[in-house]
Amino acid sequence: MKLRKNINQEEQKCSPVTKTICKLKQRDTQHQISNKVVLPILTVPRPLSTFIKSAVELKLSLSCPQERCLGGLRENPCTYNYKVCRVDQYADLFFFSLEQYDRDQFSKQQVCQLIKNMNDQYSEQALECVENRFKILDNFKDQTLLSENELLELEKIVSQYPFQCTIQNVNQLNSVLSQRILNQKFLDVMGITKDMMFDHLKETQALPTIFNLDGTLKNWCELAKYSVEGREYFDFYLNTYEGAQYKCKVEQKQIFKQSSLDPNQIIFIEFRIIHIDPSSMKSLYRQERILKNHAEYFNLKNSDLVLNQFKTQTNYLDAKNYKITRPCGHKKIDKIIPS
Known part of the structure; x- marks a missing residue:
């Protein structure tokens, strides 16, 4: 929590979207170049029809482009409508600051019409999920807020397990993702190294996910329903880089905090903690497995x-x-x- 606050304070002081500026100046008939070197941000063109952007963060995709997958890992929904504008690493934690793409926004009615036109057997359930998602704009002030000390205690507990976390700012007008956080244990379960993740991010501006999100309404409805209901535990199929799939128990912790920047806004924090079966843990955490995947990805055989x-x-x-x-x-x- 303290690290995230420091990142936010730094981002307020200076924009994270920066580039190298070369300015030519003429002095004594000679051209001199003044360079300001800062963090470059890669912009990758994306098909606008693939992902649905609305006032509420739905994380809904109509398809799953294979070129945006890291091996057998699908694209993380956090980068459907957002680009990663900054990456921070502290010990075994990775912080990804997000910024929305400038693209057309669908109204709730338009989103519902798109889902109806899909003629999918899960369309009715998806429409219900969309309705429930939008309710967060009406009742965000009614949520029970967690204190900082309670959040710090929770962070100590989740750090013992593989986990991912999304942070969302919510007010009466919209809900917008601001950050995604995960730890090294989460990468180990996926079977990737941080170098693989960063290289894939540089090439595609997409982050991988361990959850089996294949662009179908079925899997999206399941995760959306668990999130809306605030389900504490649920079983779900998880993917690995090698293309293997296994069933795992996921612990979900949802937290609401008052925003320190805007009194009319709250921060919605959602942890998803992976509890691995002991029989699977030994093979998933083998260094040989991760090394082999790293060598395959970078062609270092x-x-x-x-x-x-x-x-x-x-x-x-x-x-x-x-x-x-x-x-x-x-x-x-x-x-x-x-x-």
Whole structure:
């Protein structure tokens, strides 16, 4: 919570959307270049018809573009209508500050009409979810607000598990995402390294999600319903980078806090904590698994890093351990113990 406040204060002082500025100045018939080097922001064109933007954050997608997926991981709904304008890392925590894309906004009636036109068996349930989502604008002042000390205690508990967190600003006009937070344990379960995540973000401006969101109304309705109801625990299918899928128990914690910037606004914080079955935990947290995925993503299969890992796993012996016993060059090779 304290780190998030520091980030917000810094963003108020200076805009996070910056670029390198080169200005030519003429002095004594010579051109001099004045450079101001700051954090570059990559803008990637996106099809406007794929994602639905409204006054309330729905996180609803009509399709799931494969080019925006990281291996077997779908795109995180937080980057459907937002670009990541800043990334902060503190120890094992990653903070992604979000900024809305400038695009047309659908009214609630238009969103409902789009869903009706899909002729999906889950259309009726999706329409109900949309209605319930919009109710947050009417009753946001009725929410029970959590104190800072209570939030700090909760943060200590969730840090022991893989978790992700979204932060949303809510007032009577709209609800807007401001940040997404996750920890290193969450990346480990997905089977990716932070370098993979950052490289994918640079190329696509999209973040990966562990949840199986495939662009269908069925999965969206499930997660939207659990969120609207404030369900404390639910089972859901999760994806990994390798394309594997497994059922897992998700603990959901929803918190409402008074905004320190606007008395007519509250902050809605939603934690999703992953509780892994002990039988799955051992394989998911294997460093060899994550290393293999990293090597595959960056095409490092023949690198020294992967080679050394292979040698360790197979008890491979280098040539210096071969014993030459005959002048003709025959070698007696030490026995290789299978792993």
